[in-house]
Amino acid sequence: MDISALTSVVISWQSLVILAVFGITLLIATYSTYAERVVAAFLQDRVGPDRAGPYGLLQPLADAVKLFTKEEFFPAGANRGLFVFGPCLAMTTALMASAVIPFGNTLLLNNGEVVRLQAIEVNIGMLYVFGVVSLGVYGLMIGGWASNNKFSLLGAIRAAAQAVSYELAMGMALIALLMVTGTLSLREIALQQYDGLWNIVYQPLGFIIFIVCAFAETNRTPFDLPECETELVGGYHTEYSSMKMGLYLFAEYINVFVASAVMSTLYFGGFSFPGEHLLYNSLTSSQGELFAHNVVTILGTVVLFAKIFFFIFFFMWVRWTLPRFRYDQLMRLGWTMLFPIAILNILLTGAFILFFGSKEPKREISKEAVPTEVRTVARR
Amino acid sequence: MSLFYFLTFVALLAALGVVFAKNPMHSVLFLVLTFFAISGHYLLLNAQFLAAVNIIVYAGAIMVLFLFVVMFLNLNADTEPNKSALAKVAGAIAGGLLLLVLIAALRNVNPTGADLDTFDSQIGMVNRLGLVLYQQYLLPFELASVLFLVAMVGSVMLGKREAGERHF
Numbered sequence: 001m002d003i004s005a006l007t008s009v010v011i012s013w014q015s016l017v018i019l020a021v022f023g024i025t026l027l028i029a030t031y032s033t034y035a036e037r038v039v040a041a042f043l044q045d046r047v048g049p050d051r052a053g054p055y056g057l058l059q060p061l062a063d064a065v066k067l068f069t070k071e072e073f074f075p076a077g078a079n080r081g082l083f084v085f086g087p088c089l090a091m092t093t094a095l096m097a098s099a100v101i102p103f104g105n106t107l108l109l110n111n112g113e114v115v116r117l118q119a120i121e122v123n124i125g126m127l128y129v130f131g132v133v134s135l136g137v138y139g140l141m142i143g144g145w146a147s148n149n150k151f152s153l154l155g156a157i158r159a160a161a162q163a164v165s166y167e168l169a170m171g172m173a174l175i176a177l178l179m180v181t182g183t184l185s186l187r188e189i190a191l192q193q194y195d196g197l198w199n200i201v202y203q204p205l206g207f208i209i210f211i212v213c214a215f216a217e218t219n220r221t222p223f224d225l226p227e228c229e230t231e232l233v234g235g236y237h238t239e240y241s242s243m244k245m246g247l248y249l250f251a252e253y254i255n256v257f258v259a260s261a262v263m264s265t266l267y268f269g270g271f272s273f274p275g276e277h278l279l280y281n282s283l284t285s286s287q288g289e290l291f292a293h294n295v296v297t298i299l300g301t302v303v304l305f306a307k308i309f310f311f312i313f314f315f316m317w318v319r320w321t322l323p324r325f326r327y328d329q330l331m332r333l334g335w336t337m338l339f340p341i342a343i344l345n346i347l348l349t350g351a352f353i354l355f356f357g358s359k360e361p362k363r364e365i366s367k368e369a370v371p372t373e374v375r376t377v378a379r380r
Numbered sequence: 381m382s383l384f385y386f387l388t389f390v391a392l393l394a395a396l397g398v399v400f401a402k403n404p405m406h407s408v409l410f411l412v413l414t415f416f417a418i419s420g421h422y423l424l425l426n427a428q429f430l431a432a433v434n435i436i437v438y439a440g441a442i443m444v445l446f447l448f449v450v451m452f453l454n455l456n457a458d459t460e461p462n463k464s465a466l467a468k469v470a471g472a473i474a475g476g477l478l479l480l481v482l483i484a485a486l487r488n489v490n491p492t493g494a495d496l497d498t499f500d501s502q503i504g505m506v507n508r509l510g511l512v513l514y515q516q517y518l519l520p521f522e523l524a525s526v527l528f529l530v531a532m533v534g535s536v537m538l539g540k541r542e543a544g545e546r547h548f
Binding site for chain 1: 403405409412428429432433435436439440441444445447448451452505506
């Protein structure tokens with residue numbers, strides 16, 4: 001049985017993509033823990049982890065072994081079921097979000113099969129991500145409450161208040177972006193930016209709101225009040241030990257990865273890069289359409305990951321540069337600054353579309369550049 | 381069809397859990413599960429937008445605030461006030477009346493299913509919904525938004541610091 005028959009019968013390439021997305025998400029989150037230490041060391045002029053393996057590259061493995069073999073501890077009076085359920089939920093919701101992110105355009109196989117480099121394509125991708133992100137806070141709240149500890153409870157309450165406050169401004173920023181793109185599908189938004197201007201040009205204010213809210217939603221410094229160690233010991237995970245603690249930390253890095261991927265896709269062109277249309281044309285004339293399309297797709301995926309890594313680095317850069325906000329400052333920033341600015345951004349976007357027209361013509365050009373089979377997939 | 385039965389089973393079980401759970405925290409979590417099952421039903425009915433918004437608004441925002449309030453209260457069995465028999469009877473009657481209204485509303489529904497030849501698969505999609513909402517039902521939609529605005533202004537008024545009052 002040859003390879004193509006085997007793949008069409010036993011497994012489809014699309015399912016492989018789903019597995020790959022899952023695996024890559026976990027891998028990147030694992031190495032984000034290492035990158036965090038290296039970046040911290042770099043910013044503080046230290047050496048950083050260098051003992052486990054060459055350049056300390058096996059550090060995440062050593063950490064995993066440490067976390068798995070530590071004693072599992074249940075605090076007295078804790079609600080055991082919910083205490084275990086909390087970290088599980090945090091991890092599950094974090095992992096769910098990467099399913100709809102388009103990590104690349106399509107690969108065209110020899111037998112005419114089209115493989116999307118995206119786990120699942122849904123019409124409402126942006127809403128899906130937003131919904132999953134809004135669920136992420138449950139893991140923190142449940143874990144913090146079930147610990148039966150005042151510090152954990154305070155951390156959980158802070159997490160809930162912070163998440164709900166910043167979700168509003170984030171949603172408003174997304175609405176303004178939606179007015180520009182006219183679609184909720186992340187894949188279509190990425191395709192619209194194909195060989196055109198990236199959405200950051202149309203939505204600079206929206207992007208600033210979005211990135212601030214992304215920091216708050218992922219509980220990263222300067223918004224890491226729920227786990228603020230100077231006031232709350234460890235915040236919502238004070239009572240956690242061993243791998244349950246590890247899952248909370250891991251979920252945070254997955255959230256950072258997902259937030260970076262969403263920002264790259266929505267505002268920074270996703271898998272598109274400058275000059276890809278020229279590259280596509282020159283390769284088509286020399287090597288044929290199929291080859292050109294696949295090369296551009298693979299390059300696009302590489303470029304997208306470069307953008308994602310830059311944003312992950314940005315998250316860490318900010319963490320080791322800025323001090324933490326005070327809680328009332330956090331709330332004031334969210335409600336009295338970001339929220340009105342987000343509404344203003346919607347009004348401005350509406351006025352621009354009214355007076356200068358939407359960027360509809362640009363979309364038509366970009367669709368011409370994509371081969372026919374891809375267009376039908378994109379429309380679905 | 382089996383998915384429908386599974387979702388219905390989960391929805392009913394979780395809804396019963398909301399009522400019967402001793403711990404208010406468990407009640408809230410069961411309610412979240414109920415919303416998930418209902419969102420699953422929306423997806424089966426091809427209403428993607430409704431499913432997503434149900435999760436975002438109810439599970440993601442309103443229930444988080446519910447949980448927030450429940451965590452502040454120390455709701456143990458010994459601190460729970462005993463409800464009088466009158467309150468219980470009144471609750472049962474009010475719930476029963478709601479059930480009656482729902483049954484009356486569903487009584488004339490003819491469960492034949494969709495006609496596959498004329499069925500429009502795009503019917504629950506977000507752009508179709510937007511067109512209907514902003515063309516056919518523009519006035520009710522705007523009235524609902526005014527209602528929300530009134531509610532927001534009201535809650536701000538309640539939460540406003542009064543003259544001379546200090547919180548810290």
